[in-house]
Amino acid sequence: xTDSSIITREQEAGFGDYxxxxxxxxxxxxxxxxxxxxxxxxxxxxxxxxxxxxxFIAVGAGASGALxxxxxxDIDALMRRTAGRPVPSGRVxxxxxxxxxxxxxxxxxxxxxxxxxxxxxxxxxxxxxxxxVIYTMWLKRWTPQNIVIGGAAGAFPPMxxxxxxxxxxxxxxxxxxxxxxxWTPPHFxxxxxxxxxxxxxxxVPMLTVTHGHRAARRHILAYALAxxxxxxxxGLSGIGGPLxxxxxxxxxxxxxxxxxxxxxxxxxxxAADGYRAEKGFFRLSLxxxxxxxxxxxxxxxxxxxxxxxxx
Amino acid sequence: xxxxxxxxxxxxxxxxxLGLGLVLGGFAVLVFFLTMxxxxxxxxxxxxxxxxxxxxxxxxxxxxxx
Numbered sequence: 238x239t240d241s242s243i244i245t246r247e248q249e250a251g252f253g254d255y256x257x258x259x260x261x262x263x264x265x266x267x268x269x270x271x272x273x274x275x276x277x278x279x280x281x282x283x284x285x286x287x288x289x290x291x292x293f294i295a296v297g298a299g300a301s302g303a304l305x306x307x308x309x310x311d312i313d314a315l316m317r318r319t320a321g322r323p324v325p326s327g328r329v330x331x332x333x334x335x336x337x338x339x340x341x342x343x344x345x346x347x348x349x350x351x352x353x354x355x356x357x358x359x360x361x362x363x364x365x366x367x368x369x370v371i372y373t374m375w376l377k378r379w380t381p382q383n384i385v386i387g388g389a390a391g392a393f394p395p396m397x398x399x400x401x402x403x404x405x406x407x408x409x410x411x412x413x414x415x416x417x418x419x420w421t422p423p424h425f426x427x428x429x430x431x432x433x434x435x436x437x438x439x440x441v442p443m444l445t446v447t448h449g450h451r452a453a454r455r456h457i458l459a460y461a462l463a464x465x466x467x468x469x470x471x472g473l474s475g476i477g478g479p480l481x482x483x484x485x486x487x488x489x490x491x492x493x494x495x496x497x498x499x500x501x502x503x504x505x506x507x508a509a510d511g512y513r514a515e516k517g518f519f520r521l522s523l524x525x526x527x528x529x530x531x532x533x534x535x536x537x538x539x540x541x542x543x544x545x546x547x548x
Numbered sequence: 549x550x551x552x553x554x555x556x557x558x559x560x561x562x563x564x565x566l567g568l569g570l571v572l573g574g575f576a577v578l579v580f581f582l583t584m585x586x587x588x589x590x591x592x593x594x595x596x597x598x599x600x601x602x603x604x605x606x607x608x609x610x611x612x613x614x
Contacts (some may be wrong), residue, residue: 286582286586352582353583
């Protein structure tokens with residue numbers, strides 16, 4: 238007899254299961270946008286402090302992912318896309334996810350405060366609260382606008398990165414927030430158009446389910462329009478410049494054209510070609526965000542660029 | 549009784565322990581370098597309740613002026 242035979246738990250979590258609890262793919266987006274927010278901010282930050290700040294922002298985001306998985310285990314189990322997550326699949330107990338989420342949240346906020354400043358740490362704490370309490374516990378199961386409000390949580394990282402360097406909030410960091418905030422709904426609704434997830438079975442009011450695809454297509458265009466002034470406004474702000482502005486103009490034109498194309502399509506046509514335009518628009522939305530922030534970064538790296546408060 | 553048989557469960561546990569060990573070790577190293585960076589920047593080394601002594605004569609001047 239080995240000692241393992243007396244252990245009744247069938248599935249023992251590996252280290253990777255705990256990592257999966259932190260939603261590494263969401264984390265990568267957080268790391269990228271927070272890093273850009275930090276690098277475009279006026280002034281400078283010690284590389285070690287900057288690395289630590291990005292790490293703690295990522296850990297904070299991961300912790301809110303773990304808390305989300307703890308709370309949503311019941312509905313995650315009902316949807317194909319999420320049924321394989323560590324908690325619904327039984328590899329990690331829900332209480333464990335809760336404990337890890339709370340512990341890592343506190344650790345990340347305290348460490349970010351010690352490494353940088355209270356404004357950055359306060360914003361991180363608010364982001365975690367917003368994602369877990371406002372989005373996960375309240376809005377997600379209540380309103381088809383859940384994605385809109387939930388997107389705010391994903392929009393905070395560049396603001397936190399900015400605050401880590403400057404110790405404050407400014408129009409530039411608010412514009413970066415707005416860019417992600419307004420980008421999130423069209424990005425997710427495009428996905429919801431072609432991924433037939435079991436939202437209704439799980440009781441999650443997704444716009445495509447509650448109001449139909451027609452309404453989702455209209456909403457996508459509305460947000461694509463709202464993005465234009467924010468994106469171009471960022472180009473005229475202190476962190477923008479000719480390079481960013483030209484990239485933004487092209488991206489916005491493409492995004493608007495894509496959104497208009499989606500609006501003109503009907504369900505029969507979309508189903509006939511396997512949602513090609515919807516999938517293309519979803520891919521474009523990923524490029525949109527990546528290239529917008531990439532251009533901001535390039536603008537900051539350009540020699541002689543206008544740096545507010547800098548040289 | 550010596551453990552002679554390796555079970556799949558032991559492998560998972562070892563992986564978990566190793567992962568956690570590396571994370572904790574990495575955290576300690578990070579805090580060390582963070583401290584070094586902060587000291588290099590000339591961050592305040594006083595405790596949160598430290599009160600800087602007033603320069604000599606300040607109290608007297610304040611009394612004169614007030």
